Amino acid sequence: MRMKSRNTVNTAVFDFGGVLADEGFTNGLHAIAGANNIDPGKFALEALELIYSSRYLTGESDEHSYWDAVRRHTGISGEDKDFRDTILEGFTLREWMFDMLMELRRDGVRLFMLSDQTNWLDELEERYHFFHLFEKVFNSYHTGKSKRDQSLFNDVLACMNLNPETVVFIDDTYDHIVRARNVGLKTIWFQGRKDFIKEMRQYFPELKD
Structure with missing residues (x-):
């Protein structure tokens, strides 16, 4: 069964370090x-x-x-x-987070990664093999823009033909959250597991703990 979402959100964009993995x-x-x-x-x-x-x-x-x-x-x-x-x-993948990704993916939610990283992210992919969980990985090292540049968020929306009102963006850096909001994305400022799951359920009520 496709996971029901509120406010027509059907896409989640995740930061890597500090969200999917320890910083x-x-x-x-x-x-x-x-x-x-x-x-x-x-x-x-x-x-x-x-x-x-x-x-x-x-x-x-x-x-x-x-x-x-x-x-x-x-x-x-x-x-x-x-x-x-x-x-x-220093990058330890958060198993509970990847369990959530797989649950979202099974239920038809579109998943993307948007990360300010270098070629180190590619090396971590070689070790842990997680890119396949995402429709596309946007890495600043390859896009030529970081999340300090607000236009990057518009680039991602245009590249994947996304309506910002259908997207929730998750990041642990508040300045990035502000820039994402400025272009119309829903946002979750990641500060810990408990609050994050609570906020995710605003968009995906059937998520497990």
Whole structure:
């Protein structure tokens, strides 16, 4: 039986890190900071801004250039491969979330991923094989735009011929939620499992726990 939805919502667009998986980038950066005996919060903020300003996130530069920029600006030492491995280990898939994806998919809900990621997301796909659950994966590394650019949301809607009133977007970054709302999407700001399931049931009442 097709899952009934309210407000004609029949499509869900999910962020990856912080929603479908633990926030591996932040977790990994904190681990790298610890290994270098520097403040993890400050380091994570600097490294986050550098992944945007270096344009690695949008596929306009490579990973080595990014880590070189991080080393120059923060003074850390280490090899690219070790940093990458630390980041990737920080992404733990949330089994309960993927159970929900499979339930939604069985019930005819259209599923997409919209993530500000690099080629690291492709490496995680090689490890865990989850892209098949989505009609399409939009990764900033391949789209050339991040979710800091509001036009990306319009691009996704146009690419998949979606009506924004039929789409719910889930993300753990509030600024991304605001941009999605600005183009007419329904939104859920992910802050934890219990509240998330409650909010999802506003659109898909038959969802299990």
